Amino acid sequence: MDILHIVALALIQGFTEFLPISSSAHLILPNQVLGWPDQGLAFDVAVHFGSLIAVVVYFRKDVWALIRDGLGGFATGKFTDEGRLAWLIVLATIPAGLAGLLFQDVIETKLRSAAVIAATTIGFGIVLWWADVRGVRTQTLAQLNWRKALAIGAAQAIALIPGTSRSGITMTAGLMLGMKREDAARFSFLMSIPVIALSALLLIVELLEQKEPVHWHDILIGTTLSGISAYLCIRFFLQFISRIGMAPFAIYRLLLGAALIWMIWG
Template structure:
């Protein structure tokens, strides 16, 4: 794969990991449409590391507060609001660890067709917009209950369908339960930390299993840097956008993308 293609994929991963438009879908259909060869597993490691660093840097104040006011007090026998949020993030991740592993084992790459991506892009884009329009937006994370965290975690399971979008499904789950756009998105991004970390561990293990100790190349460095910078931009942009706007543009993009892929599929046959 050409060097410029690797850089483009790194940029796409950073932007689409956090915007509700599905990074997995874009990393599948763009190389397919352009005829690029399969990118290496070590690039997967690099771009996952870059996006993980992006969310850690953007939310470092939140994470520091969770550590000081939630994690440490727990060992002193105190249950704080921050401690409850840590607990909710943990239980929200459990469905993806359990059921998600089973789904991956059963289907593997069998769902990576452009037709599936097209329809999931359209359907889940409409769902995100409809839920956002119809459901109240008054609750904060301080009002979250344990079962609501589990429901958001269950919503995340739909993201195993290419095109559904991890951020899109979890934000939809949060908005369905009445959390504000900012709070639903914030919880979704905090949820991404254990999810992306898990994906990074699995991808790294898989890379070493198939390719051994491949040297750290300049390509991988640029992959980390570009996915980090674009991921940080995407998070910052979305959090600012949602203060005054809705998810409507993302629904529009997803519908156009889905229709475009369906037309492409029809013409190519």
């Protein structure tokens, strides 16, 4: 791949993975609209792994507390808020995992098109805006129960459709359930860890089955740039989301969807 394509795609993945605007859509579009060559499976693994490193590093204290208290609760018979949250994240991961196993082939062959991305970008952008405006935004992570966690997990499964945005749909679900913006975003980011890890693992298995050579230089650049940009994205998003709300991202989605429609049918 050309170095310009490597840098651009890695930054796109990093900056869009955790924003409610769909990283998968932005990674597909250069190929669909600009005619760029497909980045290949190895590069997909690299940029996803970079995003995974970023979210784990940023939430390293939270991750350690979730693992420690989630497992420790079985030994003591009592679960702290972190221990309970750990198992709610596990529960919320199940729907997306099952949907991925059942519908992966359909998604890869039927839904990775600019037309689908345009529809989901606009549709779920409107829903995101509505949820942000109408949500009561009073619930915290400490008040999250298994029903709400499972509902957010079911929403996460919908994000397998390109253009939906995993972070966008999970934040939308959280807002609809009355969560504060920061708490909905934090739960969304923590939920991303097992999902991205499972996704990367499946991609690695597919990669090992291929005979094509791996360009390790491209992999290193992609992983590094994706990780740095994703870390910065998480940091600044959490700092400003309570003030800026979801409107800028919803507007961006509407403009992007409109541009796609113009490119396809204009």
